[in-house]
Amino acid sequence: VREQASAAAAVATPVTVDEDAAFPASAPWLDHPVVVEVAVPPAQLDVATSGDAWGALAGVGLAWVGLDAPGGALDTLRARVRAAGGIAPVVRGPGGLGDDPLPAPEVHRRLKDSFDPNGVLAPGRGWGGL
Numbered sequence: 001v002r003e004q005a006s007a008a009a010a011v012a013t014p015v016t017v018d019e020d021a022a023f024p025a026s027a028p029w030l031d032h033p034v035v036v037e038v039a040v041p042p043a044q045l046d047v048a049t050s051g052d053a054w055g056a057l058a059g060v061g062l063a064w065v066g067l068d069a070p071g072g073a074l075d076t077l078r079a080r081v082r083a084a085g086g087i088a089p090v091v092r093g094p095g096g097l098g099d100d101p102l103p104a105p106e107v108h109r110r111l112k113d114s115f116d117p118n119g120v121l122a123p124g125r126g127w128g129g130l
Contacts, residue, residue: 004058011046028053032066034093036077040086047080048088061086070095 029035038048042061053066067073081088089097105128112130
């Protein structure tokens with residue numbers, strides 16, 4: 001917890017850490033018409049921490065970002081998230097999944113290759129016939 005609190009403090013101030021509070025203790029992103037859910041590797045979470053309308057679960061690489069409108073700010077956020085190897089779908093308001101192809105089939109292929117290198121487990125039942 002100390003390590004995660006230190007990482008959070010490095011990307012945003014002030015950071016309030018309450019280990020016993022239910023998440024979220026506050027949700028400033030909900031005051032905005034567009035809410036984006038960012039999912040990145042935890043070490044890359046700083047790509048989502050701009051402005052003051054966000055909250056994150058630092059240990060798992062999830063953040064929620066409030067935006068005033070889709071368009072420029074959303075495009076900029078998605079470009080940073082994409083460069084960090086993540087995704088940023090809009091969960092409230094216009095914007096949807098965006099125009100970029102989702103990385104899920106590639107992730108599925110890498111997982112399948114790792115756990116089933118000989119391709120014997122449920123062949124053909126995954127994305128793209130994996």
